[in-house]
Amino acid sequence: MSDQEFDPTTVLGKIMMVLHAFTIDDSTLSLAELARRTSIPKGTLHRVLSDMAAVRMLDRTGTGYRLGGTLFELGMRASVERSLLEVAIPFMEDLYVRTHETVHLGVLDGTDVVYLSKIGGHRQASAPSRIGGRMPVHCTAIGKVLLAHADSALREQVLSGPLPRYTPRTIILPGPLSTQLDRIAAEGVGYEYEESATGIVCVAAPVRESENVVAAISVTGPSYRFRPDTHAASVRAAAEGIGITLARRNRLLA
The missing domain is CATH 1.10.10.10 (Winged helix-like DNA-binding domain superfamily/Winged helix DNA-binding domain)
Known part of the structure; x- marks a missing residue:
């Protein structure tokens, strides 16, 4: 609730x-x-x-x-989310074809990630995410990417509050999480290693519309065979493609 x-x-x-x-x-x-x-x-x-x-x-x-x-x-008439989905889905499909792993699109809502879309095949990892579902920002790759680019007040709110543990690898100390957020902001890509669910690893990148981060896209796979770092460039390219297309579309609509 x-x-x-x-x-x-x-x-x-x-x-x-x-x-x-x-x-x-x-x-x-x-x-x-x-x-x-x-x-x-x-x-x-x-x-x-x-x-x-x-x-x-x-x-x-x-x-x-x-x-x-x-x-x-x-819900389908919600202009911001609908526009984002219409632009993002082709890039998500391309990313799935390239990786054959589960692809997510998420946005920030308070201190949670809300998942707008999820594409996966028969091999998809058993991730806890669901379309329309929420996860805390501190334990997912998408969440950490969004938090790394959020305003300082939200970042301080998350870091000063309790960081619930979901697995033995969940980051629950503000110092290590803050260091990771700084690195994500600098490198433009974030990772999760079995922090939201055991057996799940993930790589995510921010979707920028002009200068604003409006969403993040990720690829998730099982830890026993998926190497998220090898797909960082593909995820970053998909995120950039979505952002460029969003900006172009908004200019045309204006």
């Missing part, structure tokens, strides 16, 4: 509480589970769910409710 706070006394607040009750792992939630997660009284919640189902924000199933098609349609 989201850590965001919504006003439970307003209709909009209740709707947002329901929507954020769904996690990336949930396909369907029962009325009882939604009541538990939102703390909205069941009578009130039932009316809210009925109104949301009427406009297809939710769909009723035999066991409860799932997120509806209206949310997908609206």
